[in-house]
């Protein structure tokens with residue numbers, strides 16, 4: 001087969017992309033046309049429509065349930081540290097174990113009968129409640145534990161009121 005130049009009308013090889021006589025660009029040969037698609041029947045169209053509706057409903061359900069079942073946030077290990085429930089100047093518990101290099105939370109509860117307290121970490125841990133947590137009140141501490149060791153916490157209002165966090 002040959003490829004006619006639309007400009008100079010000379011005939012080139014079928015694979016030529018440029019007329020070898022006048023230099024005009026030639027349209028590259030077209031691949032043979034694919035066999036004509038069969039005329040689709042009506043029922044696949046209707047099925048397709050139904051599928052779209054079903055998909056929309058499923059997507060809606062998934063979207064809805066997805067928003068109500070969001071992956072739970074990773075919660076920090078939490079420790080409940082209270083004070084003596086009477087008037088003794090003591091933490092309860094007096095010590096607790098915590099994992100090293102981990103973000104933890106401490107819920108401090110002053111359960112005393114009328115005494116203000118606080119929870120103030122000493123060496124190596126920068127965490128403390130307000131200085132005066134009134135009886136019946138709570139406070140939350142959140143911090144990342146250091147490496148393994150024993151870390152003291154005290155009540156700065158009451159000398160001798162202290163406890164120990166054992167980091168392991």
Ligand SMILES: [Cu+2]
Pocket residue numbers: 089116117118155156157158161
């Ligand atoms: Cu105290």
